Amino acid sequence: MSAEIVIAHLYPREMSIYGDLGNVIALRKRLEWRGYDVVVRPVEVGEPVDLTGADIVFGGGGQDSGQLVIGADLLARGESLRALAASGTPMLVICGTYQLFGHGFTTIGGSELPGISVLGARTVGSTVRMIGNVVVESPFGRLVGFENHSGQTTLDPGQEPLGTVTKGHGNTSTGHAEGARTMNVIGTYLHGPILPKNPRLADHLILTALNRRFGVTELAPLEDAVEHRAADVAAQRPQ
């Protein structure tokens, strides 16, 4: 019997846009290539799912309407997600789910969508659409991706960003911070999807999960030549 890792995928029906599903594919394949079994547990609105067994939590972006649909359900799961985050569970949340993992989202019409405050970030809708290729310097090396959002996200004092934008917008149309990171929870605006072209970040999430579950301290290296070539091409594209 080989060892098993559980990925909780938050709201795949509502919050899965611009290829975010590729992040789950990347996590799964990179675990399977190293001999682990992977179970992906979808978490849909209104469906009772016990999150306590989750080794990795993932949530993607969606349309505004999708965010409205999941809002209350995510709040109801807030306490268990905060507990998982506090215990060091690796999580990756993109765009719309990143916004709701912060304190909340104020739409351009002025309505409030409360978040679950796992990350110290607050988002306000704007008329500026931040679209294009993004390059970020981060503790996980250079990250490449594609952003597409109009939410302006401000971090609380002391909240660490994921990294610093060297091309593109990131959290706001004016600053240089991109994403947010607290313990092992990472929020980011990067689609692309982010993990396949940034295998170091994918492996950070994977190693954290394997360490917590099985005490693994080192990952078997993968070839990653295809990954790096695609990332190099993406990094050279105009914003």
Next chain:
Amino acid sequence: MPLWFTLAVTKAAAMSSRLLGRGGGHALPGLIAERLDPGLAGRLAARLPHGVIMVTGTNGKTTTTKLIASILEASGERVLTNSTGSNLKRGVTSALISAAHLSGRLDATIGLFEVDEASLRRVTGELKPDHIVVLNLFRDQLDRYGELDTTAALIGEGIAATTAQLYLNADDPLVASLSRYAPRADLVHYFGVEELPPDAPDVPQTASDSDRCPVCRSRLVFSRTFYGHIGHYRCPTCDFARPTPDVEVTEVTSADASGSRFTVAVGGERTAVVFPLAGTYNMYNALAATSLAHGCGIAPAGVAETLSTTVAAFGRVEELTLGGRTLFLLLVKNPVGLTQVLETFVSRESAPHVLFAISDLDADGRDVSWLWDVPMEALIPADAVVLTTGIRGADMTLRLHYAGIAADEVDDFTVAVERLVREIPVGGTGYILPTYTAMLAIRKMLAQRTSMQEVWR
């Protein structure tokens, strides 16, 4: 400013642009006309005795427009249409300018324009179309338009600005819901498919685009799904449900790579159609054209005749022979479209030969993330021979790598096509799947090597 003057200036601009080899001069006259005389397009369109038809939607605009043009021509109309890829407002304006004499006279009897979803509201107010066909709404090039609901609302605004007859896809919830923008209920007509053959393959669906009720946001209940979110649905909470089609495919007797045979019911009348373009998505295009033709008073038998004959001419543009091999050139631009193309042409073959040409210029959509929304794992046989090329060929190679398919990446379009041809056994078939600008480049190159006609005019 006199009409002849604007026409003379814009026509001269088109000609010099063409002489300079700047992309056929499609948009330039429209661009100049917008500055010189913003009402020009509307005044020219008003001279078309049988009015104006517009076709919009995410996938199938070009094919459906070509089908409608053939049907109208067979019924005796002289059709003025915009060329492929010029479906923004200035492309429509340019088409009107290039067809007009300096006096403003038009030889055409009817205008037929393929219109980009986000541009519809910018052209309907001015051109006052008599008929609008809406095919489907999928995620596509969102980096330009924002979100799907936004796109639907933009089309709605375009519809609300007219008193046009509407032809809506009953099987696409978001499209069917556009009826609420119609100024009068009697202007709305629906087309739909009753049932596909039982042996139709079950393609795993990834993220669905639009399975929420457009009225109350409840999750729709589908009793049938044909592809993507296209099927039979109803809302469990409010009274929104698939409307009953006026023009309907009642039975599909066969569907394979050579096309489909189906029965279409218009009112009480049933007509058998042999349609040589493969794929469920193309059957919907034929159905949309049939629905529009019915609205224009053209009898179904004549439509069926045209569908079975004129399509072959169109198909030749996409199918060609090179070095004793057959090549299919199939444009791909969004996840649902690529899923349909792979399902129709690649998934059922053993050891298929496929070249993906993926670029990220403006006309392709700059975000290539969508490649991950296609279930490649289920659609590309493990023994496929796969090549990639294009500006973002490396992204496609990466997507395939994570689907367990090794692909060779080739830098140059010409080298890639030559390599594909060499890999295919003589007498065999290969598939080239390009995004928009990659398709233009490959077509241009192939046109020099084969008897294929360029679509570029």
